[in-house]
Amino acid sequence: MAGAAIIQEAIHRPGEFMLPLILAVLAAGDGDLLARLQRRDPQALAELYDRYGGIVFRLILRMVRDSGTAEDLVQETFLRVWNRAGGFDGERGAVGPWLLAVARNRAIDHLRARGGRAENTIELNEIENPALFAAAASDPLHFDLARHVKQALGRLTPQQREAIELAYFEGMSQTEIAERMGQPLGTVKTWMRRALELMREVLPSTLARGGGAVAP
Amino acid sequence: MNCDELRPDYLLYALGTLEEPERGELRAHLDRGCESCTAGLHEARAIAFGMGASVEGPAPPRQLRGRVLAIAGPQQAGLWSGLKPWAVVIALVLVFSVVLIGQAYRFLHEKKALRSEIDRSHTEAAALGEALAVIQAPDTREVTFGQGQPSPPRGRVFFHPTSVLLIASNLPQPPAGKTYEMWLIRGGKPAPAGLFSPNDQGNALHLFHPPSAPVQRDIVAVTVENSAGVEAPTSTPIIVAPF
Numbered sequence: 001m002a003g004a005a006i007i008q009e010a011i012h013r014p015g016e017f018m019l020p021l022i023l024a025v026l027a028a029g030d031g032d033l034l035a036r037l038q039r040r041d042p043q044a045l046a047e048l049y050d051r052y053g054g055i056v057f058r059l060i061l062r063m064v065r066d067s068g069t070a071e072d073l074v075q076e077t078f079l080r081v082w083n084r085a086g087g088f089d090g091e092r093g094a095v096g097p098w099l100l101a102v103a104r105n106r107a108i109d110h111l112r113a114r115g116g117r118a119e120n121t122i123e124l125n126e127i128e129n130p131a132l133f134a135a136a137a138s139d140p141l142h143f144d145l146a147r148h149v150k151q152a153l154g155r156l157t158p159q160q161r162e163a164i165e166l167a168y169f170e171g172m173s174q175t176e177i178a179e180r181m182g183q184p185l186g187t188v189k190t191w192m193r194r195a196l197e198l199m200r201e202v203l204p205s206t207l208a209r210g211g212g213a214v215a216p
Numbered sequence: 217m218n219c220d221e222l223r224p225d226y227l228l229y230a231l232g233t234l235e236e237p238e239r240g241e242l243r244a245h246l247d248r249g250c251e252s253c254t255a256g257l258h259e260a261r262a263i264a265f266g267m268g269a270s271v272e273g274p275a276p277p278r279q280l281r282g283r284v285l286a287i288a289g290p291q292q293a294g295l296w297s298g299l300k301p302w303a304v305v306i307a308l309v310l311v312f313s314v315v316l317i318g319q320a321y322r323f324l325h326e327k328k329a330l331r332s333e334i335d336r337s338h339t340e341a342a343a344l345g346e347a348l349a350v351i352q353a354p355d356t357r358e359v360t361f362g363q364g365q366p367s368p369p370r371g372r373v374f375f376h377p378t379s380v381l382l383i384a385s386n387l388p389q390p391p392a393g394k395t396y397e398m399w400l401i402r403g404g405k406p407a408p409a410g411l412f413s414p415n416d417q418g419n420a421l422h423l424f425h426p427p428s429a430p431v432q433r434d435i436v437a438v439t440v441e442n443s444a445g446v447e448a449p450t451s452t453p454i455i456v457a458p459f
Contacts, residue, residue: 042288049284057276059268071280078284097265104268105232149266164227168267173233193224199263 034095037085045082052096053078056103063107063169064114073110077103108171152202160195163188217241219252226253226260347423350374350381359436361457362386369418373436373457377429380409380436382422384455387414395443399453400426401435409436411445434459 033051036044056077061070080102081095153161159181166172166180174192178185222242228234229242245253350356353376362370368386382398390396395413399406412422438455 040288042285045288046281046285049281053276053281053284055269055271057280058271058273061273062271067277071277071283074276074280075283075287079287082287096269097261100265100268101261146266146269149263150270153267153270164267167228167231167233168264171231171233173235174228175235189224192228196224196227196260196263199227199266200259 034085037082037095040082040085045078048081048095048099049078052099055096056099059100059103060107063104064110069110073103073106076106080106104168104171111170148202149199152199155198156195157191159183160191160198163191164195167192219245219250219256222253223256226256227263230257230260230264343421343423346379347381347383347421350376350379350423357459359457359459361455369455371455373459375430375434375459378425380424380426380430382412382420382424382436382438382455382457384414384420384438385418387418387420389414389418390440393443394440395445396420396438397441397445397449398422398424399437399439399449400424400430401437402431402433406437406449408445408447411441411443430459432459 033044033047037048053074057070057074060073060077061067064070064073077099081099153164156164162181163177166177167174172180174188175185177192178188181188217238222238222245225234225238225242229239234242242253246257351374355377357375359373359375360371361373362368368388369384370386371382371384374381374383380398380400387396390413395411397411398409400409401407409424409426410422412420414420436455436457436459437449437453439449439451439453441450
């Protein structure tokens with residue numbers, strides 16, 4: 001199965017003829033991978049790491065900005081997924097979005113502890129519930145999506161982009177973002193609304209407004 | 217709030233950072249099975265994944281893979297985890313081969329010991345057969361010794377034109393480093409006639425082929441000597457049997 005390096009190549013070199021082929025290959029094995037994770041097959045964990053380890057590490061490193069801490073949190077992330085894979089509907093969902101949600105939450109937990117931040121509105125356990133990702137599109141489509149989102153982020157104004165990134169990478173509420181940026185809450189909400197509209201515009205039609213039952 | 221008013225909040229809800237009262241409003245829509253908000257949240261989760269997956273940076277350290285795989289247990293991170301199936305097969309074949317070689321070596325060793333035991337039994341059987349032939353031969357003369365003596369040993373010597381056979385009982389075990397040596401004394405001059413040891417019951421059978429046929433007045437004697445044997449007796453005989 002293709003590893004994280006191939007996936008990253010696909011993301012960073014869009015439009016090349018290899019991308020559809022890679023996506024098709026990736027799509028074939030995900031259900032089987034989840035099923036084997038649920039049976040606690042060690043080889044499935046190895047394949048999961050080979051496929052997503054690089055992405056998870058880069059995301060966490062971007063958030064905590066320390067390589068040693070990032071390694072610890074990557075291990076915690078895969079441990080959590082390994083122990084909770086039984087709650088995932090492997091026939092319908094995609095493991096990638098769930099895995100990244102777990103990784104992001106581990107990093108936000110760490111940032112909170114390090115910064116002495118009080119609990120805010122984020123509900124980590126709720127948003128990483130495997131059932132929420134049961135109707136997600138297959139991982140290959142999500143990898144293609146990453147390319148589109150990256151392009152969309154490049155089109156945002158600096159303020160829009162900063163607001164979105166504070167919400168995503170630091171887990172801040174709009175109130176906290178407004179305080180951090182020294183702007184009125186209404187202004188921040190306007191920036192973020194516009195940013196979200198821009199990103200929705202770049203979604204592939206297979207994902208945008210794709211429907212399907214999603215657990216609340 | 218209606219769905220259009222909630223639409224800008226889908227991403228924050230997906231990220232877990234939406235505040236009240238908007239969070240409660242959106243949750244109420246989802247709890248009612250609102251298709252529009254459900255689809256919008258699905259889309260927001262896709263965007264969230266896209267943001268995480270688009271982060272650039274260095275590759276993870278090589279050792280991190282081992283740390284993660286250790287989660288599945290020591291067998292995963294240890295001996296077998298990184299092995300391909302063919303490597304496992306080769307390892308098993310090697311282990312099996314070592315066991316087989318060990319077994320074969322043990323069998324060969326046992327076979328050698330058994331062969332040695334059989335050879336020894338054949339030698340003893342041959343000696344017994346030869347002794348029996350000497351005893352039964354018509355031209356064999358028999359001499360008894362030790363009868364009426366206050367202490368053992370006792371037995372007989374069979375003189376045959378080609379052999380001299382000693383059969384003794386009640387022989388004490390010789391001291392360490394010593395053995396019994398038989399002599400054939402002719403004309404008052406002792407000649408070595410072989411070394412022997414009694415069995416655990418103190419019995420002994422010793423057959424000697426003299427260079428010439430025994431004659432009248434030849435004497436068979438037995439002394440205790442060094443285990444390597446000597447050319448002339450050095451101790452008092454414990455057996456004396458004149459022909």
